[in-house]
Amino acid sequence: MKSSGQSISPQVVKRLPRYYRYLEDMLAEGLVRTSSKELSAKSGLTASQIRQDLNCFGGFGQQGYGYNIAQLHNEIGKILALDKKNKTILIGAGNLGRAVAAHMDFAKKGFVLIGIFDKNEAASGQLVNGIPIRHISGLDDFCLENKPVIAVLCVPKERARELTENLIRLGIKGFWNFTHFDIGNQFPQIAVENVHLSDSLMTLCYKLDRLGDKK
Amino acid sequence: MKSSGQSISPQVVKRLPRYYRYLEDMLAEGLVRTSSKELSAKSGLTASQIRQDLNCFGGFGQQGYGYNIAQLHNEIGKILALDKKNKTILIGAGNLGRAVAAHMDFAKKGFVLIGIFDKNEAASGQLVNGIPIRHISGLDDFCLENKPVIAVLCVPKERARELTENLIRLGIKGFWNFTHFDIGNQFPQIAVENVHLSDSLMTLCYKLDRLGDKK
Numbered sequence: 165m166k167s168s169g170q171s172i173s174p175q176v177v178k179r180l181p182r183y184y185r186y187l188e189d190m191l192a193e194g195l196v197r198t199s200s201k202e203l204s205a206k207s208g209l210t211a212s213q214i215r216q217d218l219n220c221f222g223g224f225g226q227q228g229y230g231y232n233i234a235q236l237h238n239e240i241g242k243i244l245a246l247d248k249k250n251k252t253i254l255i256g257a258g259n260l261g262r263a264v265a266a267h268m269d270f271a272k273k274g275f276v277l278i279g280i281f282d283k284n285e286a287a288s289g290q291l292v293n294g295i296p297i298r299h300i301s302g303l304d305d306f307c308l309e310n311k312p313v314i315a316v317l318c319v320p321k322e323r324a325r326e327l328t329e330n331l332i333r334l335g336i337k338g339f340w341n342f343t344h345f346d347i348g349n350q351f352p353q354i355a356v357e358n359v360h361l362s363d364s365l366m367t368l369c370y371k372l373d374r375l376g377d378k379k
Numbered sequence: 380m381k382s383s384g385q386s387i388s389p390q391v392v393k394r395l396p397r398y399y400r401y402l403e404d405m406l407a408e409g410l411v412r413t414s415s416k417e418l419s420a421k422s423g424l425t426a427s428q429i430r431q432d433l434n435c436f437g438g439f440g441q442q443g444y445g446y447n448i449a450q451l452h453n454e455i456g457k458i459l460a461l462d463k464k465n466k467t468i469l470i471g472a473g474n475l476g477r478a479v480a481a482h483m484d485f486a487k488k489g490f491v492l493i494g495i496f497d498k499n500e501a502a503s504g505q506l507v508n509g510i511p512i513r514h515i516s517g518l519d520d521f522c523l524e525n526k527p528v529i530a531v532l533c534v535p536k537e538r539a540r541e542l543t544e545n546l547i548r549l550g551i552k553g554f555w556n557f558t559h560f561d562i563g564n565q566f567p568q569i570a571v572e573n574v575h576l577s578d579s580l581m582t583l584c585y586k587l588d589r590l591g592d593k594k
């Protein structure tokens with residue numbers, strides 16, 4: 165079995181959450197075993213690609229028997245470190261911030277949301293998923309006291325850079341970044357996932373335009 | 380100049396929205412010219428990579444003069460087909476759906492949002508960004524009458540497959556998919572952008588866990 169110390173190629177890592185999601189669904193359906201062929205049908209990846217990906221964690225796959233879903237789900241979860249409880253804060257409780265706070269199952273994904281902050285005085289005290297929105301002025305004290313390691317940024321682009329630098333000073337080690345400010349280039353020692361929804365929308369526009377060429 | 384008929388490598392296409400976003404910011408700052416070096420600093424891509432990407436649309440770049448921002452922004456916008464006005468509907472007006480409807484600047488990204496649908500009777504008639512939420516029961520008639528080509532899916536996974544198949548029957552050609560159901564494998568003739576926020580969160584968890592190894 166691959167120990168969590170060893171590192172896996174970024175290409176494989178990128179596919180792990182998908183596998184994990186498929187396996188979670190299969191568990192929910194009460195299934196016990198699956199095959200690279202089944203996973204291929206769900207994912208569109210080739211069966212041999214999938215076998216190759218999963219073999220690099222050691223052999224759960226038995227020729228002709230396929231994979232034990234619960235075991236594979238558990239092992240991929242360990243590799244992704246989803247058993248961790250990384251203390252997380254969310255900044256910017258607008259529509260998007262509230263949607264993210266309310267709908268993401270942080271607990272199942274390795275995070276625990278411990279604070280939500282917004283600069284809007286009027287929002288202070290409102291509950292999102294049972295967590296009160298705090299005024300941004302209390303951010304530094306909260307971080308010094310509670311030591312969150314992850315920040316979810318749902319703020320306007322203009323505020324992103326200064327906020328990011330301050331949060332790094334306050335001990336934040338990773339960002340889930342929904343702003344249009346690209347974190348990462350200037351902070352290589354920090355873990356970042358940028359979610360650029362507008363880039364995705366523009367890509368869709370291009371793909372749609374190109375459909376015509378296929379006809 | 381590259382005509383919109385010619386196709387560009389997927390790797391380059393993936394970077395175009397980022398370039399477009401940077402150029403938009405520079406225009407907003409009143410800047411006139413930029414260089415591959417400047418774009419490199421913003422994006423973390425190498426200057427030569429950027430020159431290579433931008434050269435495949437023809438030479439706006441003049442040695443020593445760099446790029447005219449407005450022209451490059453305009454050309455990339457054309458290649459992404461952002462000048463289109465693709466009729467778009469959004470299904471699922473929960474927190475996430477409302478956030479997407481309220482915050483995405485569809486008009487600037489090649490889309491015009493013409494309808495929002497939800498199965499919750501109580502939400503019917505509520506305005507999101509000036510657009511009334513309609514009951515899902517009116518979806519088919521609305522599509523037959525207004526002929527939208529894009530659907531934004533913000534519904535629970537369980538409803539995604541049936542809804543997708545129905546929307547394709549109704550003439551939808553592209554999906555911006557926020558559900559955990561992977562569109563695309565089974566519908567190759569349709570343009571799809573899947574936004575899997577939970578995959579992104581799991582990837583962040585992995586990256587954060589691996590930071591320790593770098594120390």
